[in-house]
Amino acid sequence: MRRTVFVFVTGLALGLAAPAVNRAEAAWWESVQPEARVWLNKVDPQHRSHRSDDDRPWVSAEVHGVDPQVGAVTIHHGPLSQAGMPAMTMSLPVQDAVQVNMFKPGDRVLVQVADVGGVVRIINIKAQR
Numbered sequence: 001m002r003r004t005v006f007v008f009v010t011g012l013a014l015g016l017a018a019p020a021v022n023r024a025e026a027a028w029w030e031s032v033q034p035e036a037r038v039w040l041n042k043v044d045p046q047h048r049s050h051r052s053d054d055d056r057p058w059v060s061a062e063v064h065g066v067d068p069q070v071g072a073v074t075i076h077h078g079p080l081s082q083a084g085m086p087a088m089t090m091s092l093p094v095q096d097a098v099q100v101n102m103f104k105p106g107d108r109v110l111v112q113v114a115d116v117g118g119v120v121r122i123i124n125i126k127a128q129r
Contacts, residue, residue: 036092036120039085042084044056044057050114053112053124056123058112059077059112059113060077060109060110061110061111062076062108063103063104063105063106063107064089064105065105071094071097072091072093072094072100073092073100073122074089075089075109075122076088092113093119094121094125095124099122103127107127108127108128109125111124
């Protein structure tokens with residue numbers, strides 16, 4: 001099984017601020033954001049036209065890691081046949097940093113992802129039942 005790992009590390013203030021702008025980090029963000037945008041465009045082709053977050057698709061995933069200092073969650077999702085995406089593991093910043101501490105590795109979750117201020121991030125995450 002082919003796995004692609006995307007790691008998005010940011011300097012977040014409450015999960016809402018733009019990434020820190022030191023040169024190395026800015027260059028790294030520029031290198032990974034196009035791949036995150038490709039993923040977002042395949043999973044949610046209408047992501048630019050949603051009037052509400054309620055209209056965004058939910059993706060089933062498993063939490064593989066949590067980084068409260070950065071405000072990011074590493075998730076793994078299976079193949080998304082409707083989007084033509086293989087199974088992959090990705091770390092994404094979470095818009096609401098409070099949500100980061102609500103989950104632990106092994107938890108099954110549903111996530112919604114969006115481009116917020118130029119950064120692809122998890123905008124909603126909830127436990128799967």
